[in-house]
Amino acid sequence: MSKLSEQSDQVVNLSLDKQLCFSLYSASNAMSRAYRPLxxxxxxxxxxxxxxxVLWxxxxxxxxxxxxxxxxxxxxxxxLLKRLEAKGLVIRARSEHDERVRVISLSEQGVSLQQQAESxxxxxxxxxxxxxxELQALKQGCDRLFAKLMK
Incomplete structure (x- = not known):
C-alpha cells in the first residue's frame, strides 16, 4: 500500500461522521436535554x-x-449528596457498624418524591x-461497551 493510500485511509478514519464516540456523545447530550424539563x-x-x-x-x-x-x-x-441533603431529600449519617462509613438514606420528602418521578x-x-x-438492544449494547472499556 502506498503512503498516499495509507494517509487517505487515516483521513477517512478521522471523519467525524464515522466516530462511534461522537454518536454516543451527541445522543447523550440530546438525552440530557430531553430529561431537563421533566x-x-x-x-x-x-x-x-x-x-x-438507586435510593428509591x-x-x-x-x-x-x-x-x-x-x-x-x-x-x-x-x-451532589450535600445538595440533596440541603433540599431535604436524603439523610447523610455515619454507619452504626463502622463510623468511617457514610450511609445515605431517603428522608420522608425523598420517599414522597418517588411518586412524582414515576412518570x-x-x-x-x-x-x-x-x-x-430497539431501545432495549441499544441499552444492552451500551452496557456491553461500558464493561469492555472499564476493563
Whole structure:
C-alpha cells in the first residue's frame, strides 16, 4: 500500500461522521436535554435523579456502594449528596457498624418524591418514539461497551 493510500485511509478514519464516540456523545447530550424539563419539575439534575433512583430501589446505601452503582467518584458524589441533603431529600449519617462509613438514606420528602418521578420513564419513552425492543438492544449494547472499556 502506498503512503498516499495509507494517509487517505487515516483521513477517512478521522471523519467525524464515522466516530462511534461522537454518536454516543451527541445522543447523550440530546438525552440530557430531553430529561431537563421533566426533572426541572422535580427540582433535580440528571445526576441527582440517578442517585435518587438507586435510593428509591434500596432506601439506604453506603456512599462507596452508591458511587460504584452510579459510576461516580467521591469528589463528584459528595457535593451532589450535600445538595440533596440541603433540599431535604436524603439523610447523610455515619454507619452504626463502622463510623468511617457514610450511609445515605431517603428522608420522608425523598420517599414522597418517588411518586412524582414515576412518570419520567414513560415520558422519555414517548419522546424517544422508538420500538421498545430497539431501545432495549441499544441499552444492552451500551452496557456491553461500558464493561469492555472499564476493563
Amino acid at each position: 426533572l426541572d419539575k422535580l427540582d433535580l439534575t440528571y445526576l441527582q435523579y440517578i442517585v435518587m433512583m 430501589e434500596h432506601d439506604s446505601v453506603s456512599v462507596k456502594s452508591l458511587g460504584e452503582r452510579v459510576h461516580l467518584d467521591s469528589g463528584t458524589l459528595t457535593p 419520567v420513564p414513560q415520558a422519555m419513552l414517548c419522546q424517544a418514539d422508538m420500538p421498545l425492543e
